[in-house]
Amino acid sequence: MNFDTLALNSGYDPKKDAFGAMAAPLYQTTAYDFGSLETAANRFALRELGEIYSRLTNPTFEALESKIATLENGAAAVSTASGQAALFFAVANLAGAGDNILLSNKVYGGTQTLFTHTMKNFGIEARVFDSDSAEELESLVDKNTKAILFETLSNPQIAVPNLPKIVEVANKHGVVTIADNTVATPALFKPLDNGVDVVVHSASKYISGQGVSIGGLVVAGKKLNEKLVKNERYARFSTPDESYHGLVYADLAGAFDIFTLRIRIGLLRDMGAVLSPFNAWQLLLGLETLGVRMQRHSDNARKVAEFLEAHPKVKSVNYPGLKSSPVYEFVASKFAGGRASGLLSFEVESKEAARRVLNEVKLFHIVANIGDAKSIITHPATTTHQQLSASELEACGISEGLVRLSIGLESAEDLVADLGAALEKA
DSSP: OHHHHHHHHOOOOOOSSSTSSSSSSOOOOOOOOOSHHHHHHHHTTTSSSSSBBBBTTOHHHHHHHHHHHTTTOOSSEEEESSSSHHHOOOOOHTOOOTEEEEEEESSSHHHHHIIIIIGGGTTEEEEEEEETOOTTTHOOOOTEEEEEEESOOOTTOOOOOHHHHHHHHHHTTEEEEEEEEOOTHHHHHHHHGGGGGGEEETTTTTOOOOOOOOOEEEEOOTHHHHHHHHOGGGGGGOOOOOGGGTBBBGGTTTTTTTTHIIIIIIHHHHOOOOHHHHHHHHHHHHHHTHHHHHHHHHHHHHHHHHHTTTOOOOOOEEOTTTTTTHHHHHHHHSSSSGOOOOEEEEEOOHHHHHHHHHHOOOSSSEOOOOSSSSOOEEOOGGGTTTOOOHHHHHHOOOOEEEEEEESSSSOOOHHHHHHHHHTTTT
């Protein structure tokens, strides 16, 4: 079945609901009545599957997780409180003190801060590599490398990584790859179908679609169990977990996706950064229209990018849907319909020129988010990436004149007119 059919019909079946409710029900509950002590004991011991507590499972979570796993063509998924939590859990599930991960130089500022600063306090080193070429990637791998993390469409550079090279190096050394697919979404690109092991999402963005709920998702690939079992890099999956009566996750690989299972019954159990049932319900509804919205976001963004590319006050435009982009051919061949999502960035002469553009637009909203139905404009150097030093900003391709746009669902002609008027005053 195609994407839109699966988006509407996977994850929840009205025919199996007691009342036949067409919309997936919202289970706004903390806990569940086991009915008997035997059932309670069996569920806690994992001898019987079923709801225990909404820090671990909830039927609304399960519908959302099942749907995103289907749409990404993955084995299983787990939901989290935010995209940042999804990134943290995906890495913490693999790495510990003394380990390292390889991090793309072109990622969201919060992602860079999480892994180059905060995770350093946990003893996990982040080694930054140039994801455009990935030429030096293999030289950074050692016995303690636990993950290679990158974005399929980076925020805000809108760069596309050298995915074939990254996957080749990772598989050669048995290292797990983690792709943040927030900007592309599975409506446009499926990393798992292209050799990636794990996908993460900030569901607060395009999956939500209206900027009303924060949430994160982690999706494991169908071949990830094979990579983890008996792999010396990931001994924690093949040795007893003393926090769960000596459970060995590898022993369950025939029946479960052990990557998401360990996040759920280990990390979520202990750290508790779980999604709320209401947010899960809203995100579940957002997924139903994701395919239609991504087409409109992408088509609008291409029209805006073409306008900006021809404008005399614009120094450069970053958008993979432009024929002038160095990654245009990859996107045209690998992304659904050759569409490149709704995020783009452009550079003007100076920080002052960027300030004037942001303050002059009428339809765009100055907001620290992306993926809304309404169009958004941001100055990354002073907002989303302001915590980076001048050298770090330069290294990841963010100048003081860079402006990021999240193109919404308005008329493209109106958005072009609004930007044109603002640029005249820049």
